[in-house]
Amino acid sequence: MTTLLDAENISVRYASKGGWVQAVSDVSLQLNTGETVGLVGESGCGKSTLGKALMRLLPAEGHLRLNGDDVLALQGKQLLPFRRQVQMMFQDPQGSLNPRQRVGTSIARPLQVAGWSKAAIQARVSHLLEEVGLPASAATRFPHEFSGGQRQRIGIARALALEPNIVICDEPVSALDVSVRAQVINLMRDIQQRSQVTYLFISHDLSVVEYIAHRVVVMYLGRIVETGPTAEIWQAPAHPYTRALLAAAPVADPRHPHSDTLLEGELPSPLNPPAGCAFHTRCPHAQPLCKQQRPQLKSLTSERQVACHFHLS
Ligand code: SF4
Numbered sequence: 001m002t003t004l005l006d007a008e009n010i011s012v013r014y015a016s017k018g019g020w021v022q023a024v025s026d027v028s029l030q031l032n033t034g035e036t037v038g039l040v041g042e043s044g045c046g047k048s049t050l051g052k053a054l055m056r057l058l059p060a061e062g063h064l065r066l067n068g069d070d071v072l073a074l075q076g077k078q079l080l081p082f083r084r085q086v087q088m089m090f091q092d093p094q095g096s097l098n099p100r101q102r103v104g105t106s107i108a109r110p111l112q113v114a115g116w117s118k119a120a121i122q123a124r125v126s127h128l129l130e131e132v133g134l135p136a137s138a139a140t141r142f143p144h145e146f147s148g149g150q151r152q153r154i155g156i157a158r159a160l161a162l163e164p165n166i167v168i169c170d171e172p173v174s175a176l177d178v179s180v181r182a183q184v185i186n187l188m189r190d191i192q193q194r195s196q197v198t199y200l201f202i203s204h205d206l207s208v209v210e211y212i213a214h215r216v217v218v219m220y221l222g223r224i225v226e227t228g229p230t231a232e233i234w235q236a237p238a239h240p241y242t243r244a245l246l247a248a249a250p251v252a253d254p255r256h257p258h259s260d261t262l263l264e265g266e267l268p269s270p271l272n273p274p275a276g277c278a279f280h281t282r283c284p285h286a287q288p289l290c291k292q293q294r295p296q297l298k299s300l301t302s303e304r305q306v307a308c309h310f311h312l313s
Contacts, residue, residue, distance in 0.1 A: 001032035010062040034196035038213030046222040091171035104139025128157040149180035206249035228304030238306040
């Protein structure tokens with residue numbers, strides 16, 4: 001597999017009333033051609049901030065390369081080719097689609113900005129609508145005329161308009177009913193099989209992540225605590241936080257192996273994160289060392305990493 005996006009030691013901090021919030025700390029990850037990487041963790045763990053930083057929607061420190069080119073150095077118009085290759089898809093397409101604009105106009109917008117001719121835009125919009133399972137006539141209607149699932153299909157069509165290599169999807173199906181959610185996820189998988197597009201799939205819904213993601217990155221208070229192939233992590237999570245997240249997720253299979261560990265307590269404030277291992281205030285396996293020394297992310301195998309002094313597998 002070829003590495004498309006290579007993020008190295010990405011950190012994001014912002015000013016808040018109480019001081020500086022370190023929302024993302026030293027995160028390194030790679031996105032490869034045609035794969036889906038699930039980015040999971042509780043709300044407030046920094047996963048959406050990381051997604052925006054990878055899109056260059058937020059200032060970040062570190063190194064970010066797309067096909068080897070330095071992305072953080074790009075400014076103004078230099079960013080246009082990057083924006084063509086990396087698109088974003090949001091939870092609420094209703095919020096990102098202009099309610100007074102016909103669907104076709106919304107999908108056409110990125111194509112217009114890229115300088116496509118009228119005829120080429122029309123043909124591309126029809127093709128995109130067909131690809132996401134909507135009739136070409138949908139182009140002449142307004143967003144409110146569609147259901148939530150159909151609007152998300154429109155969101156997918158717009159994100160794919162310029163044939164990006166990467167789509168960063170922030171909770172793309174969280175607002176949908178379970179049955180519609182499955183349809184949209186299957187559509188995303190079909191599109192990936194046809195086009196080899198890469199997804200970074202940000203979600204708190206672990207059942208969806210298990211279904212769609214080849215690899216998983218688990219974040220806690222702005223840092224990666226575990227990463228590896230989805231099936232392996234689901235079978236034997238190495239970090240107590242991953243184990244607790246999986247135990248808290250609704251699962252169809254009652255023989256699920258991690259139902260013995262429940263996640264207790266609140267996520268600490270990122271304004272004042274605990275010293276040592278940030279998870280020690282909630283970890284059932286915490287030892288005195290955990291309060292003093294932050295565990296580094298270390299390799300368990302060539303594909304798995306964990307940040308825990310006393311990891312579970
Ligand atoms: Fe728990 Fe210690 Fe591991 Fe942190 S380092 S997850 S506190 S055992």
